[in-house]
Amino acid sequence: MPSPPDAPFRIGIVGCGSIAERHARAAAASPEVAIVACADARLDTAEDWAARHRCERAYPNYVEMVCGHELDGVILATWPNLHREQVLGCLDLGVRSILCEKALALSGAEALEIWTAATRAGALVMEGYMYRRHPAIAILDELLASGELGPLDSIHAAFSLFDPEESAPDDPARDWRQRVETGGGAPFDIACYCLDACNRFAGSRPRRVQALASRSERYGTIARVFALVEYENGVVGTIESSMHGDFNHELRLSGTRGQARLPVAWRIDHPTEVVASRSVGWGLTEERRFPVAVVDAYRLELEGFAAAARGTDPPVPTLGESVTTALTMDALLTSAAEGVAVEPALPAELVA
Numbered sequence: 001m002p003s004p005p006d007a008p009f010r011i012g013i014v015g016c017g018s019i020a021e022r023h024a025r026a027a028a029a030s031p032e033v034a035i036v037a038c039a040d041a042r043l044d045t046a047e048d049w050a051a052r053h054r055c056e057r058a059y060p061n062y063v064e065m066v067c068g069h070e071l072d073g074v075i076l077a078t079w080p081n082l083h084r085e086q087v088l089g090c091l092d093l094g095v096r097s098i099l100c101e102k103a104l105a106l107s108g109a110e111a112l113e114i115w116t117a118a119t120r121a122g123a124l125v126m127e128g129y130m131y132r133r134h135p136a137i138a139i140l141d142e143l144l145a146s147g148e149l150g151p152l153d154s155i156h157a158a159f160s161l162f163d164p165e166e167s168a169p170d171d172p173a174r175d176w177r178q179r180v181e182t183g184g185g186a187p188f189d190i191a192c193y194c195l196d197a198c199n200r201f202a203g204s205r206p207r208r209v210q211a212l213a214s215r216s217e218r219y220g221t222i223a224r225v226f227a228l229v230e231y232e233n234g235v236v237g238t239i240e241s242s243m244h245g246d247f248n249h250e251l252r253l254s255g256t257r258g259q260a261r262l263p264v265a266w267r268i269d270h271p272t273e274v275v276a277s278r279s280v281g282w283g284l285t286e287e288r289r290f291p292v293a294v295v296d297a298y299r300l301e302l303e304g305f306a307a308a309a310r311g312t313d314p315p316v317p318t319l320g321e322s323v324t325t326a327l328t329m330d331a332l333l334t335s336a337a338e339g340v341a342v343e344p345a346l347p348a349e350l351v352a
Contacts, residue, residue, distance in 0.1 A: 009306035012037040012071045014062040015078035016049035024053045026298035033302045039065040066093045073097035079176045080183030084110040097309035101128040103188035104322045111326035126315045127322040131266045133300035136292045139274045149255030155201050155237045156252040157194035160245040165218045178219045185221030191241035193266045196325050198237030206328045206344050207232045213336035
């Protein structure tokens with residue numbers, strides 16, 4: 001039986017790694033949600049996690065957790081290659097509220113399978129893009145809506161960070177981001193943020209993509225992705241995502257009358273500001289700055305997930321948006337492999 005609306009939303013989390021720690025801190029600071037159970041293939045890890053975060057019980061897998069614990073929802077904080085099976089498995093077991101860490105799936109076909117199953121079950125499946133809940137994103141929305149930037153012309157999204165690639169390629173304990181089989185590499189770890197943001201702000205369906213990509217010689221993962229996304233309304237998104245480049249997490253919106261820039265867009269751990277600028281002469285600009293205090297976007301995401309599950313708030317993003325991003329990523333990777341522009345294959349029922 002679901003928890004009453006005035007009680008904390010009871011969550012079970014699958015995967016007790018580093019991202020689960022962020023969710024645990026967020027839940028501990030919120031009166032609206034509580035992580036009450038955890039599961040990990042390494043039971044000793046789950047038991048240690050449960051003890052540190054005061055969970056009611058630890059489990060060796062999500063099936064036992066879902067069947068053995070009274071939960072309102074589930075967080076999947078696991079590797080991307082596990083998401084399809086775990087989302088579909090949770091739906092089969094009757095779970096109707098799932099927050100799945102990005103990337104939702106490793107292909108558009110997998111994402112469509114999740115969308116079909118969730119639709120048939122009447123379930124909420126929400127992809128974990130916590131940056132969308134940050135108030136800095138709301139400021140960008142306000143600048144666009146006010147007309148201060150003019151009609152939107154382009155979006156630039158960068159998510160790069162340097163991986164020194166110190167682990168041996170045959171080390172089974174190396175980070176999942178350095179392993180092809182777990183969905184490691186840039187596309188499903190960092191470039192997906194950029195693509196999600198471009199799709200979100202463009203406000204139109206992606207029409208065509210063109211991309212370049214290169215692989216890590218050490219691990220075989222796709223380590224660099226650079227892409228153009230053309231939208232049906234004429235807006236163009238540019239994506240810069242590299243594990244061989246220095247830290248760059250910028251999101252920039254460019255309109256006919258100005259620009260708005262968020263210097264660190266995806267995981268904002270410090271006070272920040274949105275910088276709006278406009279040309280006032282050749283090579284001259286004037287700026288307005290909008291300070292943003294420190295907030296925990298993971299907490300806002302968890303509270304938004306609970307509200308969406310209870311029907312008091314829309315899901316952010318919607319599952320349709322996540323499927324569109326997965327299908328666009330398919331096109332992007334095909335373009336990079338074949339050296340041609342590719343049109344994303346969006347089914348009519350998804351578009352509708």
